[in-house]
Amino acid sequence: MDFKFTEENLSRIESVRKKYPDSKAALMPVLYIAQEQNGYITREVMDEVALVLGIKAVDVLGVATFYTMYHTSPVGKYHLQVCTNVSCMLKGGYEMLEETVKKLGIGVNEVTPDGKFSIEEVECMGSCGTAPMMAVNNDYFENLTKEKLNEILDSLK
């Protein structure tokens, strides 16, 4: 499967490069742009990123696989990230994770067959004062209860 950046994204990449003295430093923002366009980051995507930035593909691989927020396999349309670290755990983080798993009928790190949901157990998201929490894609939902969690999941179409 070939991957090419859209014209619009190529010009976004151009402006991102201006923030840094060399093009390698634009790698992280460019990976975000690639993920936005393709949904997740395949080897073909990495090759294209390397080509566009004029850096080695192996360096792209080393960075793309290091971070949890770059997905190297598909995630759901709604990627659910439930925090279970200490502050959330003390307030029911694991119960929220169990409820999510039960409701969607998939395990952690799995995607529903219709591609709508995926679940990830995440480390502290900085919501300790409003625990427990779940992020849906980029949005935080905090002070969760089982009822609230179910309401949110039901509202995601």
Added chain:
Amino acid sequence: MEKILLLDIPNYHRIDVYREHGGYETVKKAYSMSPDEVIDEVKKSGLRGRGGASFLTGLKWSFMPKTSDKPKYLCINGDESEPGSFKDRQIFEFNPHALIEGALIACYAIQAKAAYIYVRGEYHNWIEMLQKALDDAYSMGLVGEKMKETFQTPYECNIYIHKGAGAYICGEESSLMNSIEGKRPYPRVKPPFPAQNGLWGCPTTINNVETISNIPAIIKNGWQWFSRIGEPRHPGTLLFGVSGHVMKPGVYELPSGVLLTDLIYNYAGGVPGGKKIKCVIPGGSSMPPLRGDQIEGVKMDAESLKAAGSAIGTGGVIVMDEDTDLVRVLARITKFYYHESCGQCTPCREGTGWMLKALNRIARGQGTTSDLELLIDVAKNIEGNTVCALGDAAAWPVKFMITRFRDEFEKAVKKEVVMPVASMVHSMRHTALPLAELKKN
């Protein structure tokens, strides 16, 4: 009571409101001083870093070379991934212009060409808020090439936001620099320190978001004013994030040196159900936990907490009531460090895995007393033997939790001692029983 960062002014995050209250005027004052005078002012104020190590900010700035044929940089650390820390997020949301104004002054003091604000990727929406504030500052000519005209100065600098992508290790200063450079973010061996060899090999200073946000108030009101707030050895206000078993969790801006019990019982409303406190982690998950009976009279500043056997860290206070299962808590904390170890050094990579296995065994009710010794032994072998401080951060909770709550961990493990083979052989040499007898047992 005086607040510096989280003011009760509606819409203070907006540039018009910020400027109505004198915002960006302090840049003019700073630029009328020499860079060294600005550094001196910060030095005298006694400001200490809010990113974990409480290092003196003015002193750190003075390490920057005065002359350099390379450009200089400022990195601002907003990775905020230490469990229990959620304070910098408040600055992005409620006072982003103090951060930007602080960056303009700090850059001038160290004569930096640009500042990179590193913000964790999960804070996507807060990055947008900060970006909006930055765009507004640019369009008003407060940052970038128009600065010269606005502030009538020969100096100019740029400010950029770099978005992280979910890795706690990127909060470590040299990992953060590798991350910005687009390299795999392994921490670097120090020395050389960032002031000599930082971002792109250039002289670099790195400070926490809260540290930099304090700068405008210090320059505006003078070092004397700042040094009189709170504890003299760690002056100013701190953003304390209180979480866990309290009625009113949240971020409280209070003078340093506030009593830990005051913070928990008065500000955060005490423990639900009037339960007793079993354990408090006073500064984020890496810091040594205190027993409930150790917190009386403890003040929240770097020196007092050190004397009490812990550390201020990022001021993230996690409160656990009497019913908390500390074995589970420690196992969860250790899982975090195991997950976040970059894998570069063997003691950290392997040690966090061993500790996690032993703790999970204990949590399943299959642990033995020798697992406790093993845990402490592994922790001691990680501590001080790694490239970066994540190793220590993983070792401390294990070492201190088990020694300070020994009774609780003893209760969770089986009494019989499974002797390592070597000591079994050793003990046989001293036994009066014939070997054949021993084998039967």
